[in-house]
Amino acid sequence: RRRWLPATGTGDDRTRAIFALAAVTGVVTGLGVAGFEWLTREQLLDRLRHQSAAVQIVAPLIGLVLAALVLQTIGRRLARGTSLTPSTADEYVKNFHDQGERLALRPVPSRLLASVATLGLGGAMGFEGPAIYLGASVGSALQRAFSRWFSRADAKLLLACGAAAGVSAIFKAPATGLVFALEVPFQDDIARRMLLPAGIASATSYLAFVAFAGTAPFFAVSGAPPFDLRDLGGSVVLGLLCGVGARLFTGALIRAKHLAAEFPPLVRALSAGAGLTLLAALSFLLFGDGLTVGAGYDNLAWAVDPRHGVGLVLLLLVMRALATVLTVAGGGVGGLFIPLVVEGALMGDVVGGLFRASSAGSSNFFPLVGVSAFLGAGYRVPLAAVVFAAEATGRPGFIVPGLMASVVAQLCMGGRSASPYQRARRAGHLERRLDLPLAAALRTEVATVPSDATLAEFFSQHLLGNRQQAVPVVDGDRYQGIMSLAELRDTPQSRWHDVTVAEAMRTDVPTAAPQAALRDAVAAMEHADVDVLPVTEGRSFVGVVTTSEIVRLDEILDRVDGPR
Numbered sequence: 001r002r003r004w005l006p007a008t009g010t011g012d013d014r015t016r017a018i019f020a021l022a023a024v025t026g027v028v029t030g031l032g033v034a035g036f037e038w039l040t041r042e043q044l045l046d047r048l049r050h051q052s053a054a055v056q057i058v059a060p061l062i063g064l065v066l067a068a069l070v071l072q073t074i075g076r077r078l079a080r081g082t083s084l085t086p087s088t089a090d091e092y093v094k095n096f097h098d099q100g101e102r103l104a105l106r107p108v109p110s111r112l113l114a115s116v117a118t119l120g121l122g123g124a125m126g127f128e129g130p131a132i133y134l135g136a137s138v139g140s141a142l143q144r145a146f147s148r149w150f151s152r153a154d155a156k157l158l159l160a161c162g163a164a165a166g167v168s169a170i171f172k173a174p175a176t177g178l179v180f181a182l183e184v185p186f187q188d189d190i191a192r193r194m195l196l197p198a199g200i201a202s203a204t205s206y207l208a209f210v211a212f213a214g215t216a217p218f219f220a221v222s223g224a225p226p227f228d229l230r231d232l233g234g235s236v237v238l239g240l241l242c243g244v245g246a247r248l249f250t251g252a253l254i255r256a257k258h259l260a261a262e263f264p265p266l267v268r269a270l271s272a273g274a275g276l277t278l279l280a281a282l283s284f285l286l287f288g289d290g291l292t293v294g295a296g297y298d299n300l301a302w303a304v305d306p307r308h309g310v311g312l313v314l315l316l317l318v319m320r321a322l323a324t325v326l327t328v329a330g331g332g333v334g335g336l337f338i339p340l341v342v343e344g345a346l347m348g349d350v351v352g353g354l355f356r357a358s359s360a361g362s363s364n365f366f367p368l369v370g371v372s373a374f375l376g377a378g379y380r381v382p383l384a385a386v387v388f389a390a391e392a393t394g395r396p397g398f399i400v401p402g403l404m405a406s407v408v409a410q411l412c413m414g415g416r417s418a419s420p421y422q423r424a425r426r427a428g429h430l431e432r433r434l435d436l437p438l439a440a441a442l443r444t445e446v447a448t449v450p451s452d453a454t455l456a457e458f459f460s461q462h463l464l465g466n467r468q469q470a471v472p473v474v475d476g477d478r479y480q481g482i483m484s485l486a487e488l489r490d491t492p493q494s495r496w497h498d499v500t501v502a503e504a505m506r507t508d509v510p511t512a513a514p515q516a517a518l519r520d521a522v523a524a525m526e527h528a529d530v531d532v533l534p535v536t537e538g539r540s541f542v543g544v545v546t547t548s549e550i551v552r553l554d555e556i557l558d559r560v561d562g563p564r
Contacts, residue, residue, distance in 0.1 A: 026201035029135035029165035030208025044120025057280040061273025063121030064330040067114035068265035075110030086333040088133035103140035115333040122293040124323035129335025135166030164198040165205030173391040177202040180384035187380040218392035238351040239405030242373035243412025256329035272330025292323040296342035303345040317346040344374025372402030377409035444543035448474040451502035470532040479541040481505035
């Protein structure tokens with residue numbers, strides 16, 4: 001942690017510098033994502049898909065084991081003994097909200113190498129997770145190197161630019177990258193003050209990536225998607241089903257992440273890998289192809305094929321969901337964006353079987369509307385999901401039905417999300433301060449009174465001498481209670497020399513630990529109707545927090561941002 005100094009340079013100079021750094025972030029991220037995709041998809045995954053069924057069936061298990069070994073050997077060494085989690089895109093969301101910390105760069109090589117093993121050998125996750133992580137790391141590194149151009153309010157600016165650039169490159173969708181990076185940190189809000197820099201990073205990343213990969217859209221869709229009221233009604237039904245499905249799917253993913261943290265890495269990799277092997281074998285038996293192997297891009301083409309029956313599509317939908325959950329539980333390193341997209345496309349294909357007689361007449365219509373609904377609900381990014389469906393296909397006609405389905409799906413999600421680090425909304429100035437620990441406003445140099453002191457001594461030394469309205473009662477380092485003017489008034493003045501503080505003090509005042517939040521302290525003081533809250537560790541007295549100290553927000557902020 002470090003103290004933020006005022007940004008240097010004039011306003012125009014600073015703006016030009018930030019825009020230039022955003023562009024550099026985009027270019028470096030675009031080139032990095034191009035290299036990552038070339039290695040992972042073209043050199044590993046595409047070659048794997050041309051191997052025998054037996055090789056494809058066991059490859060995901062090998063990938064999980066290799067990923068676990070990388071994180072536990074190379075990863076621990078680079079992170080100086082710290083155990084690494086397999087999260088990638090979650091690291092962006094988590095660090096976005098941690099205003100006092102830069103994104104850790106030492107784990108980046110090992111996480112990317114583990115993602116190459118997971119995805120290149122058929123793990124059922126997406127390429128966008130490592131792309132977001134790579135971009136966020138590039139942005140954070142550049143901001144660290146050129147920190148003099150950034151104020152405290154811009155602490156996470158290039159981090160968001162890098163995340164936008166990562167999505168833009170991997171999907172060839174600059175608008176999606178911009179909206180996703182600003183939308184994903186919050187469930188009901190978007191990040192602010194980052195629009196133009198993130199847009200520059202997203203655009204330059206797209207240009208750098210397509211210079212090597214070409215400009216063909218992510219989904220190849222032919223024809224225009226006309227729709228009528230029946231199709232819009234179907235979109236609403238699809239949105240409802242996708243909301244329920246996304247809620248169940250994200251719940252399973254959250255449980256899988258918890259399981260991944262409870263078992264030894266190799267044990268979870270072997271166990272989950274065995275499940276992936278069974279699913280891949282079943283996929284070859286039922287579909288004649290390994291549709292549960294890999295990120296699932298081949299599932300998108302399969303989903304829009306009108307020759308598949310509803311029952312078969314539902315079966316693949318469940319099997320793909322299980323494959324992703326097992327990959328996450330096994331410690332696989334990858335993204336959840338594409339798994340949500342695939343689930344949405346398959347769900348849309350199921351609903352499309354009921355509404356295909358309408359005027360839409362296109363097998364693409366409902367699968368792509370399902371993409372918007374399922375992705376928007378699962379990641380809580382309705383705008384990014386709608387933009388993605390339109391931008392990745394080159395067909396803006398999907399925006400209206402996609403938006404309707406996405407909104408309905410959002411209503412079914414409650415507080416769940418594929419990312420556990422999302423917050424409901426952007427906190428205000430006061431609300432952010434209330435999330436700080438009590439240590440930010442803690443006063444340790446506090447006058448106390450022993451329990452055997454008389455009320456007369458309390459009155460002369462504290463009420464008159466120190467002008468304290470409420471004083472902690474402490475014997476040695478043991479907290480006993482609170483003595484205040486209110487308790488003094490309850491005893492006749494003629495008895496003040498005979499009554500001790502222990503007999504008159506208040507013992508029902510709540511206490512708090514130093515690591516508790518200021519928000520909890522305020523609630524406790526309001527409930528007890530006191531202005532002083534004793535802070536203790538066990539029975540040992542540490543200090544007090546007062547309402548006047550909490551109100552001094554600027555001083556609290558300086559104290560927290562200062563050197564530790």
